[in-house]
Amino acid sequence: MSNRGTLYIVAAPSGAGKSSIVNAVLQRDNDIALSISFTSRAPRPGERHAQHYHFINADEFKAMIAAGDFFEYASVHGDWKGTARQSVEPQLSAGKDVLLEIDWQGARQVREKIPDAVSVFILPPSADALEQRMRSRGQDSEQVIQQRLAAAREEMSHYDEFDYVIVNDVFDTAVAEMHAIFTASRLRRPQQQVRHRQLIGELLRD
Numbered sequence: 001m002s003n004r005g006t007l008y009i010v011a012a013p014s015g016a017g018k019s020s021i022v023n024a025v026l027q028r029d030n031d032i033a034l035s036i037s038f039t040s041r042a043p044r045p046g047e048r049h050a051q052h053y054h055f056i057n058a059d060e061f062k063a064m065i066a067a068g069d070f071f072e073y074a075s076v077h078g079d080w081k082g083t084a085r086q087s088v089e090p091q092l093s094a095g096k097d098v099l100l101e102i103d104w105q106g107a108r109q110v111r112e113k114i115p116d117a118v119s120v121f122i123l124p125p126s127a128d129a130l131e132q133r134m135r136s137r138g139q140d141s142e143q144v145i146q147q148r149l150a151a152a153r154e155e156m157s158h159y160d161e162f163d164y165v166i167v168n169d170v171f172d173t174a175v176a177e178m179h180a181i182f183t184a185s186r187l188r189r190p191q192q193q194v195r196h197r198q199l200i201g202e203l204l205r206d
Contacts, residue, residue, distance in 0.1 A: 003194050005092040006185055007114050008032070008099045009107045009162075010178075012122035013152030015133040017168045021122065022101055024175045029182060032097040035087040038064070041079035044139060054084075071113070074105035077151060082106070097182070104158035111161075118185050120178060121162035125169035 012018035026034055036050060040058040049055050056064075061080040064070060071089070073082025083100055091098050100110065110117055124130040130152060134145050159165055164181050168174040185191070193200065 003095040005094070005096045005098060006191070007088065007092060007110070007117040008097065008182065008185075009110055009117050009119040010099060010101050010122065011104055011107050011119070011155070011158075011162065012168075013124070013130065013155040014148050015130045015152065016122045016124045017133070017171065017174070018101060018122050020171070021166075021168060021174050021178055022099065024171075025178050025182070026099075028175075028179055031186075032099050032182060033091055035083055035098055035100050037081055037083055037101065038070075038073075039079060039081045041077075041081075072100075072102065072106040072109035074103060074109075076103055076105075077147070083110075097186075104155055104161065108161065118164075118181065119162040120164045120166060120181060121159045122174070123156065123159060123165060123167045125167055 010018060010022055022034065026032065036052075036054055038054040038056055038061065040056060040061045043049070043053070043055055047053065047055075058080060061073075061082070064082075064084070065073060069084055069086075070082040071085045071087070073080060075081075081103070083102065083106065088098055088100070100106070102110070107119055111119065124133070131145075131149060134140070134148055140148065166174050166177050
């Protein structure tokens with residue numbers, strides 16, 4: 001057994017509050033690292049390169065695909081989005097837990113490569129709440145909002161491929177639930193056997 005880190009996958013439809021929940025959990029938990037995805041779309045207001053995403057153009061993204069640089073990638077809302085290998089494998093090998101914020105397509109690719117990844121899907125409390133959150137951004141046209149609502153329904157239809165489901169009704173509750181998933185995962189017997197190998201050996205010694 002090795003002290004390899006755990007890979008966590010978190011997915012949700014646009015507007016479900018995924019990034020807000022993840023950021024709040026990361027402030028509580030210093031033992032998990034967020035993998036910053038690459039995207040070919042332009043930054044939205046307030047987004048910063050290498051903080052929210054690595055922003056590159058479509059040609060650069062396709063060159064990385066051709067070079068085999070991606071752990072997973074997909075076309076999302078007409079733009080490319082993916083996770084680079086160097087953002088995941090070295091940290092897992094060093095025993096660090098890694099969290100991926102990706103869509104269901106990327107999650108499916110990741111599970112094929114790492115079957116023991118722990119996956120979480122976040123749902124909004126209602127369809128009306130999801131639409132209201134999208135409109136409250138004030139950044140998208142009506143056509144874009146309708147496209148995002150249709151994409152959200154498609155995304156949510158894959159919730160049953162995930163290990164855990166969180167409904168983001170009360171934000172603080174959703175944050176606590178996600179943190180509980182991380183805590184419980186670290187207490188699984190295989191992880192504890194590695195982490196407390198010396199203690200267990202001493203306790204079982206004749």
